[in-house]
Amino acid sequence: MAQNENITISAFPPPPPFYKLYLNYQAPSSTSSTPPHPSVAAQNAKNDDAKFSVPAPPTRSPSSLSVSPQLNSAQATTTSPTTTTTTTTTSSSSIQLQPLLPPLPPKKGSTFQMFGQHYSTTDVLPSLTEMGVEQLYPNGDIDPIKELKRLNRSIVFNYLQLLETLVENPSEYKTKVDDISLLFVNFHHLLNSYRPHQARETLISIMTEQIKQKRESITKINNTINSCKEILKKTLQTVNTEEIAKLKQHVKQLQEIQYIGSTTEQSIIQSPSTTPLLAQTSPITTTTTTTTTTTTNATIISSSTSTTTTTTTSNNNNNNDQWINDYLQKLSLISKN
Amino acid sequence: MDLLTQLQDKLDHLFLVFGTFIGVLQRDAPASSFENGLLLQDNETLSKWSTQTKEMALQVIETSKLIESIIDSLPGFNRNEEDQYNRLRALNDESIQLNQTIEQTKKDAGNVITSQRRYKTDIK
Numbered sequence: 001m002a003q004n005e006n007i008t009i010s011a012f013p014p015p016p017p018f019y020k021l022y023l024n025y026q027a028p029s030s031t032s033s034t035p036p037h038p039s040v041a042a043q044n045a046k047n048d049d050a051k052f053s054v055p056a057p058p059t060r061s062p063s064s065l066s067v068s069p070q071l072n073s074a075q076a077t078t079t080s081p082t083t084t085t086t087t088t089t090t091s092s093s094s095i096q097l098q099p100l101l102p103p104l105p106p107k108k109g110s111t112f113q114m115f116g117q118h119y120s121t122t123d124v125l126p127s128l129t130e131m132g133v134e135q136l137y138p139n140g141d142i143d144p145i146k147e148l149k150r151l152n153r154s155i156v157f158n159y160l161q162l163l164e165t166l167v168e169n170p171s172e173y174k175t176k177v178d179d180i181s182l183l184f185v186n187f188h189h190l191l192n193s194y195r196p197h198q199a200r201e202t203l204i205s206i207m208t209e210q211i212k213q214k215r216e217s218i219t220k221i222n223n224t225i226n227s228c229k230e231i232l233k234k235t236l237q238t239v240n241t242e243e244i245a246k247l248k249q250h251v252k253q254l255q256e257i258q259y260i261g262s263t264t265e266q267s268i269i270q271s272p273s274t275t276p277l278l279a280q281t282s283p284i285t286t287t288t289t290t291t292t293t294t295t296t297n298a299t300i301i302s303s304s305t306s307t308t309t310t311t312t313t314s315n316n317n318n319n320n321d322q323w324i325n326d327y328l329q330k331l332s333l334i335s336k337n
Numbered sequence: 338m339d340l341l342t343q344l345q346d347k348l349d350h351l352f353l354v355f356g357t358f359i360g361v362l363q364r365d366a367p368a369s370s371f372e373n374g375l376l377l378q379d380n381e382t383l384s385k386w387s388t389q390t391k392e393m394a395l396q397v398i399e400t401s402k403l404i405e406s407i408i409d410s411l412p413g414f415n416r417n418e419e420d421q422y423n424r425l426r427a428l429n430d431e432s433i434q435l436n437q438t439i440e441q442t443k444k445d446a447g448n449v450i451t452s453q454r455r456y457k458t459d460i461k
Binding site: 141144145148149152153155156159162163166180184187188191194195196197198200201202203204207208210211214215217218221222224225228229232235236 | 339340341344345348351352355359362397398401404405408409411412416417418421422424425428429431432435436438439442443445446449452453456
């Protein structure tokens with residue numbers, strides 16, 4: 001590994017500098033064989049990493065660490081035998097890096113290094129003249145399809161000429177081979193110069209397809225919402241009308257029962273037998289709910305007794321009234337919504 | 338695979354075909370007399386050789402025709418760079434608007450679901 005200017009030539013990239021933060025790290029010293037004290041290691045790390053001054057990882061005790069991410073702040077740190085230390089530099093050019101965060105992307109127009117190779121952020125295809133190759137197609141606005149076809153036919157024609165040269169004058173094959181190579185280089189360069197165009201066209205087609213899919217999903221969702229709303233409206237209407245009709249029917253029946261109950265009270269007080277009116281109520285009771293059926297049954301039973309009839313019918317009537325009131329309240333809530 | 342890559346691959350194949358066929362011609366061509374140029378092989382060998390050369394020539398021509406057909410099918414050359422960037426900006430704006438519409442539609446769907454749940458509890 002070359003040690004001049006800290007450049008290492010290796011197939012693999014060097015590790016990121018913040019590995020020195022971690023516990024029990026001891027920087028290897030070039031002068032001594034024994035590893036240095038952690039404070040010395042920290043100082044070496046500080047000197048080596050002038051560009052990156054990193055705060056301490058969260059696993060260490062706060063008293064021994066400087067965790068301020070601000071620039072131009074210098075905090076003295078205490079050392080311990082088991083922990084290494086970090087310090088923040090006062091350099092205005094220092095870049096603060098949190099551990100395990102990726103580095104900032106390179107600025108536009110700058111260069112970066114990857115696996116020992118230097119790359120530029122501005123990716124420009126060099127022209128053929130810059131590469132020292134003769135350009136066979138014109139510069140500026142050209143019809144690329146026409147030029148590509150022209151080059152293709154020239155290639156096949158030059159191949160035939162090469163075959164004729166090999167038959168007639170084989171020693172002069174090199175010029176024809178160079179001509180064919182030049183044609184191929186021009187063909188490839190023209191295709192490569194249309195890669196950015198292709199990338200933009202691909203992006204346009206992708207975005208068009210995405211917009212189409214978004215529109216379709218919007219229409220589907222809207223259709224589903226509308227159908228849901230219609231179904232809800234229909235169900236609410238049917239529920240309300242049915243409930244109201246039932247309630248009205250119940251109310252009628254209960255009113256009749258109450259009337260009957262009041263008449264039976266009077267009849268019980270007067271005489272124990274009151275069958276005709278109760279016989280009329282029986283077909284109605286069969287069609288009502290269980291509560292009304294039980295109350296009517298209670299009233300029928302009450303008609304056969306003498307002393308407990310009146311209190312039983314009055315209790316049942318009170319329960320019926322409360323039920324009606326509760327039901328009316330629920331229905332009003334539904335109708336409001 | 339995109340069309341430009343296919344075109345480049347076919348071009349490389351054409352170059353390979355050129356070199357291969359020249360090598361085959363040099364290696365397998367039948368011997369001929371220096372005096373009057375007559376071929377010294379029998380008719381069967383000559384017929385096989387002529388068939389082989391025809392096939393090689395056909396392969397060169399087919400590859401060249403395929404390259405031309407791919408060139409004809411290259412899309413989007415009717416737009417220059419500025420047109421493409423304008424189209425991309427318009428598509429980007431449209432996409433942002435549609436995203437907002439989708440968000441609003443999702444909210445509406447959420448409202449319908451919550452109202453449905455409310456109706457259900459009220460009916461119960």
